[in-house]
Amino acid sequence: MNIKYLNTDIRKKIVRLAKNAGILLLIYLSIWLLEKNHLLRCSILDDLNFFKNFCNNGFWGSVFSGGYKFRPVSNGALWMAAEICQKNIYLYGYLNVFINAIATFLVYIFINENSKSQWYGVVGALLYMTSRFSYYQITTQIGVMETVSTILFILIIRNLYIYMKDGDSKYYCYALISYGLCSMSHERYTIMFPILIYAWFVTEGQLKKQTGRRKYGLLIGTICEFAIIMLIFKLMVADILMGTGGQSVSSTFSVTEMLKNVAKSVGYLLGVNGSASDIYLTMVAWSAYTVWIKGIVIASIVCAGTIIIVGVLDILKNIKLQERKKQLCIMLFFILSIGAMVLISSATIRVELRWMYAPYTAVIALLIYTAQLETDRKKSIVKDTLLIIYFVGMIFFNMFSRNFYSNLYYWGNYTIANALTDSTYARYGDDMYSKSWVIITDVQPNNAFEDLMKQYDVYDEYELKVQVIASVNELENIQNLENKEVLFWDKTINQFINLTNVIKNKEISGN
Numbered sequence: 439m440n441i442k443y444l445n446t447d448i449r450k451k452i453v454r455l456a457k458n459a460g461i462l463l464l465i466y467l468s469i470w471l472l473e474k475n476h477l478l479r480c481s482i483l484d485d486l487n488f489f490k491n492f493c494n495n496g497f498w499g500s501v502f503s504g505g506y507k508f509r510p511v512s513n514g515a516l517w518m519a520a521e522i523c524q525k526n527i528y529l530y531g532y533l534n535v536f537i538n539a540i541a542t543f544l545v546y547i548f549i550n551e552n553s554k555s556q557w558y559g560v561v562g563a564l565l566y567m568t569s570r571f572s573y574y575q576i577t578t579q580i581g582v583m584e585t586v587s588t589i590l591f592i593l594i595i596r597n598l599y600i601y602m603k604d605g606d607s608k609y610y611c612y613a614l615i616s617y618g619l620c621s622m623s624h625e626r627y628t629i630m631f632p633i634l635i636y637a638w639f640v641t642e643g644q645l646k647k648q649t650g651r652r653k654y655g656l657l658i659g660t661i662c663e664f665a666i667i668m669l670i671f672k673l674m675v676a677d678i679l680m681g682t683g684g685q686s687v688s689s690t691f692s693v694t695e696m697l698k699n700v701a702k703s704v705g706y707l708l709g710v711n712g713s714a715s716d717i718y719l720t721m722v723a724w725s726a727y728t729v730w731i732k733g734i735v736i737a738s739i740v741c742a743g744t745i746i747i748v749g750v751l752d753i754l755k756n757i758k759l760q761e762r763k764k765q766l767c768i769m770l771f772f773i774l775s776i777g778a779m780v781l782i783s784s785a786t787i788r789v790e791l792r793w794m795y796a797p798y799t800a801v802i803a804l805l806i807y808t809a810q811l812e813t814d815r816k817k818s819i820v821k822d823t824l825l826i827i828y829f830v831g832m833i834f835f836n837m838f839s840r841n842f843y844s845n846l847y848y849w850g851n852y853t854i855a856n857a858l859t860d861s862t863y864a865r866y867g868d869d870m871y872s873k874s875w876v877i878i879t880d881v882q883p884n885n886a887f888e889d890l891m892k893q894y895d896v897y898d899e900y901e902l903k904v905q906v907i908a909s910v911n912e913l914e915n916i917q918n919l920e921n922k923e924v925l926f927w928d929k930t931i932n933q934f935i936n937l938t939n940v941i942k943n944k945e946i947s948g949n
Contacts, residue, residue: 477531590620699784871900
């Protein structure tokens with residue numbers, strides 16, 4: 439090969455790599471600016487013993503553990519995150535942002551590489567990045583599980599889309615690999631099995647007309663992979679139908695409740711939240727939307743629906759039969775992917791917003807794919823205008839929703855635990871374990887204060903001394919008070935106030 443051309447090729451690769459690195463960095467900084475007030479500062483609830491579990495159990499013990507759930511891929515990612523951060527919870531917050539930036543970058547790449555203009559990729563990435571569905575992935579340690587699963591889901595639909603568009607079977611194989619990893623990251627994604635079959639059936643059906651044969655090896659491989667996944671789950675978990683909150687779907691399933699959950703899920707994807715009784719899951723109820731926000735959401739729904747309708751009508755009227763079938767099949771592929779994820783998320787006792795992040799990615803792909811289908815210039819302008827209106831509307835709505843994080847079911851605990859961290863570990867580090875603590879509060883979070891403070895002692899190296907009392911009046915019953923650190927929970931400002939110096943100076947009153 440001519441050195442001149444080799445050097446040119448290398449230069450192009452370096453430029454492409456630098457460009458992608460710059461885009462990833464820009465995405466990371468954008469997410470950090472968007473989420474900087476929500477970055478991890480402590481662990482609560484399911485996260486509480488995260489570092490202890492993953493730092494003490496080793497790789498094999500962390501990854502290949504059975505019982506309640508079997509998720510070796512996401513467990514491997516969690517173990518790696520724990521090893522990188524050790525007990526540095528602040529570093530973990532930035533790691534969450536970075537992993538979510540990778541997911542956003544993949545959305546950008548997926549849409550951009552299959553679009554006629556780069557701005558479609560930018561629109562898709564921004565819709566994904568600013569979505570209110572990201573709250574769990576950013577604000578919890580176990581959120582890495584959801585992010586990794588979503589990344590693999592993006593790879594599934596990306597590879598299946600290219601396979602359906604170009605007929606290149608290697609992309610179906612890539613999708614199979616992604617599907618296996620995704621199912622081992624979270625069992626919810628096993629529902630994509632029939633979508634794989636659909637993609638094979640319609641694509642090989644079209645190819646058969648050209649080559650006279652189907653590649654049945656791909657179908658056999660898909661069925662075998664699904665069977666192996668089901669067998670692994672059967673061997674490794676106590677109940678293959680175990681759902682949310684440790685309750686088996688076999689004992690809680692109801693067709694009526696599932697249909698209600700499906701309606702809720704579709705509403706969440708469109709920007710329509712449920713009643714006030716669900717705000718612990720949805721952040722804000724439809725009734726609490728301002729008039730402007732309701733108008734924005736309704737306008738966005740109308741725009742999205744119009745894009746789909748205009749796209750379908752254009753396909754039916756203006757495109758050759760073979761190309762028409764392919765485009766309709768691809769649109770149906772995205773719709774079926776959305777439906778499959780909605781259905782599996784609706785089969786359990788409740789629907790959480792975070793479960794809608796993956797199907798929302800398919801919604802974005804569907805809208806952008808349909809908006810740029812070839813048609814006359816006038817209709818293209820109309821569809822692009824509708825897409826811009828939808829984009830701007832969803833950005834405004836998601837920014838509005840972020841004002842209501844405090845309504846989430848774990849946010850009250852999170853607020854107290856963050857304040858406790860600020861007054862203890864953030865201030866003293868491991869030296870806090872050499873002190874005796876008194877906490878004055880009449881509020882009891884779901885996790886004991888001792889557990890919240892002990893979480894940073896990953897290897898159980900220290901002994902913690904802490905007493906919790908309900909009021910200042912009880913201080914007189916505590917011995918050696920002058921040698922203790924005293925924290926008072928002020929619920930009006932959601933902070934702990936250190937009274938230690940006040941007590942030492944004998945300035946505390948008894949009321």
